[in-house]
Amino acid sequence: MVGCRLSTGSIMQHCFIVFMIMLFSMHTQAQNSIPRLFESANIPDPVALPLTTKAAEKACRHWNRPLLEREDVIHVIRENTNFKIQENKNVRYEIVNSLERLGFTIQTILFESREGVWVPASLYVPKGEGPFPAVVNSHGHWKDGRRTDIAQQTAQLLASNGYVCLNMDAWGVGERGSEHTHEYHGSNLGASLMNVGETLLGLQLSDNRRGVDLLCTLPYVDADHIGATGASGGGNQTMWLAATDDRIKAVVPVVSVGTFRSYVMNSNCVCELMPDGLTHLEESDVLAAVAPRALKILTAIQDGNAAFAPLQMLKTYKQISGRFTEKQLAYELFNSGHDYNTDMQRSMLNWFDTHLKTNTTKKQDLTVAPLVSVEDLSVFKGDKAFPSIVTTKDYIRVAGQNLHKQLESVQHIDRKEKQTQLFSMLYPGQRDIVLRRYTYNASKGWQPLLLETRQAQFIPLFYRLPKNQTKGFKLIISSKGKQQIDAVKLSELEQHGYGIIVFDLYAVGERSSQTGDHIDGQLPRFHTVSRASLWFGEPMMGIWSNEIAMVIKEVQQLFPDQPITLLADKEAALATLYYTALSDRSYSVELNEVPISYVWDEGKNADAFNMAVHVPGIVSWGDLPMLLALSNSEFHLSNVVSITGEKISNEEWGTYLSWLKILKHKLNTNGKISRN
Incomplete structure (x- = not known):
């Protein structure tokens, strides 16, 4: 149980204080003669305060009830993200290119996530006799998606130590961008998926589950020993995948665990948004759904994102600890910033060796091989086009065409x-x-x-x-x-x-959120406030x-x-x-x-x-x-x-x-x- 000091009327009480602080000043502007009603300097944020108070009240209610059962968590996730579970576990895929490296092979592949939707991916396969344990390695918001340095380093470390590793471009990232080049998949692009009844979170989750389907069909993969890891947005993907897919036996989310409460009015991507999520659950419910499988959380003490601060992680850790045995749950703090550095990668490897390998007598290979160029890992070579790789804009255009036909x-x-x-x-x-x-x-x-x-x-x-x-x-x-x-x-x-x-x-004019506008930075306005409101199911x-x-x-x-x-x-x-x-x-x-x-x-x-x-x-x-x-x-x-x-x-x-x-x-x- 968590002690919560907020009462039912907290939002009204806090905001009335804001109103009382606002002085009736009748300031005029140069643009026109319309006065301002509020003195806006040095007052609590009139948007951030109600939203964070509301988030705190909802989180407290979740923390002071028993954790949801796993089937209930999965039901909520399916209802609010629209992720798909494919009944046919056979996955179509093709190998585009292969690169031989010391101790492993890197295959550049395309696999079909859903009908007509193909995912560019890199498959790292150890040399030697299998079957090998496998890991889904999800990238975060670093340039070039699956081909970024961090994703490559993690995959090479795993492959060098006897793991098949699957790196895939998340929806809208890397070669799945609008021009099949890297772009930020969140913001208006990612949010536009909600307009057609999808979510970026749900589409990523569907892809990742299909990636597990692929691994399970490969003859050199031990389907009973599959793990998942990722940093930042990739760690978020890892959490949702592990919660909904019990084929994942060991999990290491990195610089990504906090509380859903802390997502409200902080800097997070649309891919980390579950619409109406806080109405139904907290992050502790989702991570508890991983039990009794093995979960280790890696957190950076100097993380610049307040949503993933150690304090937020520890709140969730405390909530879920009763669901796991002592050997199946752990966390580790690192004196670093928002990263997936060498020490973190080694901690991940130790966790997987403990929970995914039946024989751990072989000494770990911690050699960092030279990274492969982005071009050499690409599906697209020069001007060659792959129209089967559906972009966010393509997907929504098809939805619009289908609507038109239906209404006709x-x-x-x-x-x-x-x-x-x-x-x-x-x-x-x-x-x-x-x-x-x-x-x-x-x-x-x-x-x-x-x-x-x-x-x-x-x-x-x-x-x-x-x-x-x-x-x-x-x-x-x-x-x-x-x-x-x-x-x-x-x-x-x-x-x-x-x-x-x-x-x-x-959130406009005199009612603007200085907090929200500051966090938005170069992103379109209301990136922060809109996401915060949608956590309660409320579109602006x-x-x-x-x-x-x-x-x-x-x-x-x-x-x-x-x-x-x-x-x-x-x-x-x-x-x-x-x-x-x-x-x-x-x-x-x-x-x-x-x-x-x-x-x-x-x-x-x-x-x-x-x-x-x-x-x-x-x-x-x-x-x-x-x-x-x-x-x-x-x-x-x-x-x-x-x-x-x-x-x-x-x-x-x-x-x-x-x-x-x-x-x-x-x-x-x-x-x-x-x-x-």
């Missing part, structure tokens, strides 16, 4: 059923509502209104009354925050007699669309007879689409820089939109055309683009508009859609 084949689509499905995707838990409203004196012609919500959010809203009562209000929802709204645009609206309403969405599009609903409800209560026109751009435009798709009211909606689909086009920019856009299952549900078609609102779209930010041509728009008309006919909805 049906005569009628039930609108209410589609809305119900969408609602459950966006709002898996209790929807937020406004609890209290705070009004303040007007400043520079703007009337402020602060909304406090049940989930301890504080939404700053400003409005100006219409000069012409027949014009109503323009509600402007900016993807960059109200302070960034074009001053000229505001002036034009006022001159035409419109009232104006502005507010900041969650759900949070944002619900905040739009709350604001509109407040405005309608204040001004029941005034029409409201919605104006939004980019990611905020997407959130507006989600809102209008679920609303039974009709609006005039003006959207700028809105994408027409989540499906990847041929454009190169994977980060044209930030990480707030992703909604698990949205493409499989119907994609953005279904959102537009569901609504009875009138849409005016400007600067329409693809998901990579490419301009949509007149011909492409004509085809798209025809498809929208077909969908609206199947849904029996009204409302015009035009492009400026």
Whole structure:
């Protein structure tokens, strides 16, 4: 049992303190005349604090109950990652190239993970008589994937000491990148897999399990003695593989074990994200599922990633210790940074020798052979193409094509059923509502209104009354925050007699997370906040669309007879689409820089939109055309683009508009859609 000091109302209590610290200062910006409601300097992060508090409360609940049984853990993982178990254990593979080394052979191979999906891999085979024990060696986020120095060093050490070692390129990494060259497989690329009902974690796990299938079919492998290791993201892969596949008999995850609680608002990849994971379990449940098999955790004292700090690892270790015998569980600390160094590799080798070998009398060979060049380990040679290696973008394009064919084949689509499905995707838990409203004196012609919500959010809203009562209000929802709204645009609206309403969405503008923005670094914005929210099953599009609903409800209560026109751009435009798709009211909606689909086009920019856009299952549900078609609102779209930010041509728009008309006919909805 773990002592937890957090109470059920901790989030509200902590965030009310944040609100009280925020001074009502009415700062103005150079961009426009809209005031700021909060003094943002030297206050707790209004996004990070609620998220980390929520993570702590969920973790405490998990730590203070019995560990989940293994079958329950596997069920949760399958439900939330969609990993596949192939019934046919025979694996198609081909040897592309072989390199002879002293004591072992390196085979460059391709094997089929699922129908039509081939994985580039390196198979290190000891010379001599087998069968040999084997190890799945998963690489982390180092350049060149399976061919990186660390992966090669580990594999050569294992092969030199009598182990068959399988190094494979993880999904989207190395030769599985968009151009069959190395790229970062996380961020928007990896997150986009959720939009088609997959996860990067689940696809990697499926590949790794298929790698075990391959090893078990090789005549020179002892299928009863297979281990798994990997560092960083590779250690994470190792954990999920060992938890779900009992053919793995010994496990060594390296610089990768912490707590899921510590993943929230820290620097982790999308490949380490299990959507809605913290709702169901903690990392201790997953690692406990390895028992009674042998597990040794290697942790770096100077690891720069707080999620893998020794303290976090020890929390999990303490939780799982009761599931293992003394000889089957261990950890070791190393005075190093985030690495898989020589000392760590030797510790791994000792563990595998103890638990995977029946004869350990032979002296270990610790010689480090010269590494092989990346080119010599490549499947791709020069301009030779292998279209069978499916990239992330390829995979999602196929999903989009399958959706289109499916929707074409049906005569009628039930609108209410589609809305119900969408609602459950966006709002898996209790929807937020406004609890209290705070009004303040007007400043520079703007009337402020602060909304406090049940989930301890504080939404700053400003409005100006219409000069012409027949014009109503323009509600402007900016993807960059109200302070960034074009001053000229505001002036034009006022001159035409419109009232104006502005507010900041969650984690935007005055409500930005300095912690999240700092951790994001060069990655697209909301990489940190979006992943954190998804650990609770909450996509940011759900949070944002619900905040739009709350604001509109407040405005309608204040001004029941005034029409409201919605104006939004980019990611905020997407959130507006989600809102209008679920609303039974009709609006005039003006959207700028809105994408027409989540499906990847041929454009190169994977980060044209930030990480707030992703909604698990949205493409499989119907994609953005279904959102537009569901609504009875009138849409005016400007600067329409693809998901990579490419301009949509007149011909492409004509085809798209025809498809929208077909969908609206199947849904029996009204409302015009035009492009400026």
